[in-house]
Amino acid sequence: xxxxxxxxxxxxxxxxxxxxxxxxxxxxxxxxxxxxxxxxxxxxxxxxxxxxxxxxxxxxxxxxxxxxxxxxxxxxxxxxxxxxxxxxxxxxxxxxxxxxxxxxxxxxxxxxxxxxxxxxxxxxxxxxxxxxxxxxxxxxxxxxxxxxxxxxxxx
Numbered sequence: 001x002x003x004x005x006x007x008x009x010x011x012x013x014x015x016x017x018x019x020x021x022x023x024x025x026x027x028x029x030x031x032x033x034x035x036x037x038x039x040x041x042x043x044x045x046x047x048x049x050x051x052x053x054x055x056x057x058x059x060x061x062x063x064x065x066x067x068x069x070x071x072x073x074x075x076x077x078x079x080x081x082x083x084x085x086x087x088x089x090x091x092x093x094x095x096x097x098x099x100x101x102x103x104x105x106x107x108x109x110x111x112x113x114x115x116x117x118x119x120x121x122x123x124x125x126x127x128x129x130x131x132x133x134x135x136x137x138x139x140x141x142x143x144x145x146x147x148x149x150x151x152x153x154x155x
Contacts, residue, residue, distance in 0.1 A: 001064070001068070001069050001070050001071070001072055002061055002064060002069050004072050005057055005058075005060075005061040005064075006058070006061060008057065009054050009057050009058045009061065012050055012051075012053070012054040012057075013051065013054050015047075015050065016047040016048075016050040016051040016054065017047075017051070019043050019044075019046075019047040019050075020043075020044055020047045020048070022043075023039075023040035023043040023044045023047070024040060024044070025040075026038055026039045026040030026043075027039065027040075028040070036142070036143060036144040037143060038144075039143065039144075039145040041143075042143075085112075088108070088111060088112070089108075092104055092105075092107075092108045096148075096151075097148065097151065098151050098152055099150075099151040099152065100148050100149050100150040100151030100152070101132075101136060101147045101148055101149060101151075102132055102136060102149055102150060103150060103151065104151075105132045105135065105136075106128050106129060106132045109127070109128040109131055109132060110124055110125065110128040113127060113128060136149075
């Protein structure tokens with residue numbers, strides 16, 4: 001478990017620092033002239049939280065007694081679901097530029113709600129559409145972040 005925690009801490013630290021470096025180059029509120037925070041605000045905030053959690057994990061791992069250092073099962077029922085979820089998210093990231101935010105996000109939410117909650121498909125359609133539109137409107141109108149709406153299906 002110690003080795004896994006140390007590897008995870010290293011990956012999270014690199015990811016957090018990389019996202020901060022990339023997000024620092026995004027436009028700021030002053031660039032927009034509207035007082036609305038720029039697109040880099042939340043990635044930086046979330047990355048700082050990720051780095052804080054990484055530091056806590058590292059601290060706890062280094063102080064972990066030997067009796068708690070157990071072997072991690074990397075191929076159980078639960079981990080296979082995690083791997084499948086990560087695969088679906090990777091496919092989402094690949095199709096996002098082509099299908100656009102609305103179609104890709106709607107499909108992702110529909111798949112995840114059906115898979116994890118097993119709701120009525122009609123209810124899942126309504127929930128997926130509502131969440132997609134709330135997130136779209138938050139990015140587009142509140143945060144003033146341009147969103148590639150429909151990808152190749154330009155209306």
